[in-house]
Amino acid sequence: MRSGFYSYPNTQRIVYGVPFVQALAQEVQTVDAQRVFVLASGSLTRHTDVVDQLRGVLGTRCVGVFSDMPAHTPRTAVVKAAHEALNARADLILTLGGGSITDAGKMLTLCMSNAIDSPEDLDRLATRVHADGRVERPEFNAPSVPSTVISTTLSAGEFSALAGCTDTTKGHKENFLHPKASPRTVILDPALTVHTPEWLWLSTGLRAVDHAVEDLCSVNTHPMSEATSFQALRLLGRGLRAVKKDPSDLNARLDCQLGAWMSIIGSSAGVHKGASHGIGHVLGGTAGVPHGYTSCVMLPHVMRYNHSVNAEQQKRVSEALGEPNKPACDLLAELVAELGLPSTLREVGVPADMLDLIAHNAMHDRLIHTNPRKIHGPQDVRSILDAAW
Structure with missing residues (x-):
């Protein structure tokens, strides 16, 4: 008999289709915020x-704006922004932007509640994954300041308590997780995304497709995420194509946003993703490849x-994408090509002489070790990389 549980995330409200x-x-x-710090x-x-x-809405409640967060959320920038937020005595962190900005917002709330004074201090909070797959998650304080996200891309990190942050000295992107770190409120305004x-x-839309696909094909599927991932692929499949055809189609943009939301439900259900995400994390932290492009390629x-x-399970992906008799891998490759993505x-600038390093570093990502087909070592990762190169 199938058994399990589902833990609802800490997020209290998702507002969609309303001007931001x-x-x-x-x-x-609602939250009676008096001192809002903006990323x-x-x-x-x-x-x-x-x-x-945004400043016009907040008025005197806005106590600072930080707009210098690089891609992949480096530790140095996170700590600098956290110092500014602390000095401003912020009682709400508000983020406006894509995945790196969203991750930075979560990281700020962790820094502020855990006395993080330097990039090196973040070692105390980082999840450690050993090459054999063992995972060490340290215990630390929950955020004491809430966050709100206004999202402008589709990578869906705003619906998760997990944050990614890059240690640039090691060239490695790390995970930071506290169950209370997910944003209190997420705002999805399709009109705002026309600036993206x-x-x-489109590429972060493929990232959301990746979330849904790897959840449907996981080693530990969940009834909640099976349903939401299937619907996510239906919404994203039609929505991304429609936006490519007509960028002003706000209904299609909302379809994409709702699809991205549904694509990430598996994370709350404890569903394990696989090597596309695992290798993707390393391509971002080690090779500087944008989040969305990693999914397009891998x-x-x-x-x-x-x-x-x-x-x-892959047949379910094909069914959700509207062609049940065609291999899912081919349908996904066709979608990438149709959207004009690498x-x-x-194409995304990864040199051949970096592949061994990427394969080695990938063994320290926990999702490599939950891939449906066992990955025995760097040589297996290298075989996938060679196919993608």
Whole structure:
């Protein structure tokens, strides 16, 4: 008999299809925030009036804006922003941007409640994954300051308590997890996403597809995420194509946002993802490849690698994408091509002489060790990388 449990995430509200200024005004009143510290996308700050609109809503409640967070959320920038938020006596962290900004918001709340004074201090909070798959999660304080996310991409980190942060001295992206670290409120305004560059919107959409696919094909599927992942693929499959055809289609953009939300439910259910995510983390931290591009390149090849052990589950992916008689790996590769996204490691700037290092570092990512087809060592990772190069 099938058995298990489902833990609802700490997030209390998800507001969708509402203009962000309206949703934010209501949120600030609801939580009675008096000192809001903002983490904003640099491109939105420089090239749009969105941050000015945000300041207009917050008024004197805005006690600071940090807009210098690089991709992949490096430790140095996180600690610098956390110092500014502490000095401002922030009682709410508000993020406006994509996945790296969202991760940074979660990291700030952890830094502020755990006396993190330097990048090295984050060693105390980082999850450690050994090459044999053993995972060590340290215990530390829950965030004492809540966060709210206004998301502009589709990587779906806003729906998770997990944060990724890069140790640039080691060239390695690490996980930081506290169950209370998920944002209190998530705001999804499709109109705001028209400012997101097409490549970023579509590629992070593929990242959400990756979430749903690896959950459907997992070694420990869950009835909740089986349903939500299937619907996520339906929404994302049609929504991404529609936005590619007409970037002004706000209904399609909302389909994508809702699909990204549904794609991540498996994380709350404890569903293990696999090597596409595991290798993707390393491609980001070690080789600087954007989050979404890692999924575009790796997911079809990981599916081919795993097909011998989860062919029936992969058929569900094909069904969700509308072609049940076609191999899922081929459908995913076709979707990447149709959206005009990169499909090889060469295209995203990964040199051949880095593949061994990536394979070695991947063995220290926990999701390599939960891949449906067992990965015995760096040589197996290298075989997948070679197929993708």
